[in-house]
Amino acid sequence: MSVLTFGSGIGVTMGAHRLYSHKSFKAKWPLKVALILLQTVAGQNCMYIWVRDHRQHHKYSDTDADPHNANRGFFFSHIGWLMSKKHPAVISKGKTIDMSDLEADPLVLFQQTFYNPLYIIFALALPIAIPVYFWGETYWNSLFISYFGRYMLLLNITWLVNSAAHLYGTRPFDKNLKPVESSLVAFLSIGEGWHNYHHAFPWDYRAAELGSKYSVTTFLINCLAAVGLAYDLKTTPYNMIQYKALRVGDGTHHIFGKIKRKNDVPTKESSEDNAKDDESNKNQSQRLVEANKG
Ligand SMILES: [Zn+2]
Ligand SMILES: [Zn+2]
Numbered sequence: 001m002s003v004l005t006f007g008s009g010i011g012v013t014m015g016a017h018r019l020y021s022h023k024s025f026k027a028k029w030p031l032k033v034a035l036i037l038l039q040t041v042a043g044q045n046c047m048y049i050w051v052r053d054h055r056q057h058h059k060y061s062d063t064d065a066d067p068h069n070a071n072r073g074f075f076f077s078h079i080g081w082l083m084s085k086k087h088p089a090v091i092s093k094g095k096t097i098d099m100s101d102l103e104a105d106p107l108v109l110f111q112q113t114f115y116n117p118l119y120i121i122f123a124l125a126l127p128i129a130i131p132v133y134f135w136g137e138t139y140w141n142s143l144f145i146s147y148f149g150r151y152m153l154l155l156n157i158t159w160l161v162n163s164a165a166h167l168y169g170t171r172p173f174d175k176n177l178k179p180v181e182s183s184l185v186a187f188l189s190i191g192e193g194w195h196n197y198h199h200a201f202p203w204d205y206r207a208a209e210l211g212s213k214y215s216v217t218t219f220l221i222n223c224l225a226a227v228g229l230a231y232d233l234k235t236t237p238y239n240m241i242q243y244k245a246l247r248v249g250d251g252t253h254h255i256f257g258k259i260k261r262k263n264d265v266p267t268k269e270s271s272e273d274n275a276k277d278d279e280s281n282k283n284q285s286q287r288l289v290e291a292n293k294g
Contacts, residue, residue, distance in 0.1 A: 004041065004127055005150050006190070011038025012050075012158060013192055013217040017207075020047055020102065021054040024205035024234050025221060029107070031229040036111050043123045043151055044158065046115040047108050048099065055097050056090070058202055062166065062178040065093035070166035070178055078156075078163035123147075160185045165195035172253035173200040173209075173245050181252075191215025200244060201236040209241055210254065 015035030018024045027035065039047055053067045060066045064087050070077040076084075102108045111118060127146040131137035169180030179195035186193030186208070194208035194215075205221055206212035224230040245256040253260070 004146060005154050007038050008042035008123075008150075009154055009157070009190055010217065010220065011035055011040070012042050012044060012154075013190055014221060015039045016042075016044070016047055016050045017054065017192065018205055018217065018221070020108070021051045021058075022202050023101070024203050024207075025225070025230050026232040027224075028229050028231075031224060032107050036107055037122060040111060040115070040118050041123045041127070042154055042158075043119060044155070046112045048102050048112045051102055052094065052097050052099055055099075056094055057162070058199065059097065060089075060093055061199060063089070065089040067094075068162040070163065074163050074167060077166060078159045081162075123151075157188045161189055161192050161195060165193050169196070170252040171196045171250040172257060173197050173241070174248045175250035176248060186215065191217040201241070203234050204236045205233045206235060 015032075016039050019027055019032075019035060036047060039050070044050055045053075057066050057068060062069055062071050067086070067090050068077045068081040069087075072080070124147060127150070128139065128142045131142045131146055132139055165182045165185045166179050169182040171177060171180055173196050177196060177199045179199040181196050182193040184193065185195070191212075191214070192198070192207060194212075197209050198204075198207045206215065206218045208215055208218070212218045221230050221233065225233055242256055245253040246260055249256060249260060251257045251261045
């Protein structure tokens, strides 16, 4: 069960999320096949629909057009959105999401066309049959643990990124965004809980700044890049992170937060006079970064 949960989790975090939704790295076709297969095992709808919903979530984050708008509360953003009728704004804005890259991907289209038979084979039949055949598990045990148990566990972990990681935590990179940094969600979701960073810099394949060290998904992408299966890994320049944390962070950043709290850094709207202060903040933060490295 844990192998299946982990494997299908990778299909979601690395495949559906970082590769297909955000194009944060490129993958050779064997890796794409493996990720699409694992994403099928996860049973969270076909890749095309998953990616469309997720791109819409970023584009209209926490508004009526966001499929799991966290302003409607924990329950709605966790599971309620799948149990209720879509808001009219979700339907109308959903049609505006650019999906041309996935529409040109034969692997994605194959999975979409044959999703039901693929799901029955890879998410239902094989996970139930393998424990029965190889280590004599009963069919009932296998059905409840390898299918229902595993499915519910992974779904709830995935949903925590939409609910808890939009509600309970800090906003060191952009306090104007609802998503937060949540180490608990990051731990459970193998690296997807540093969500304030992710919404601030969605193209970054690490989906985190400091937390990327502890992200299993990021570690695996690095390993796959080392053997050439993943390439063109996109990151965010350090000075861009620093600049954003200083200007619009909530002051909880482990390095820049101290400076921000102390100096009350100027915001976008502030006058030219504040530019000088801004420059000194940058220098000061640079010194701190260097001290931190040392
Ligand atoms: Zn995302
Ligand atoms: Zn989000």
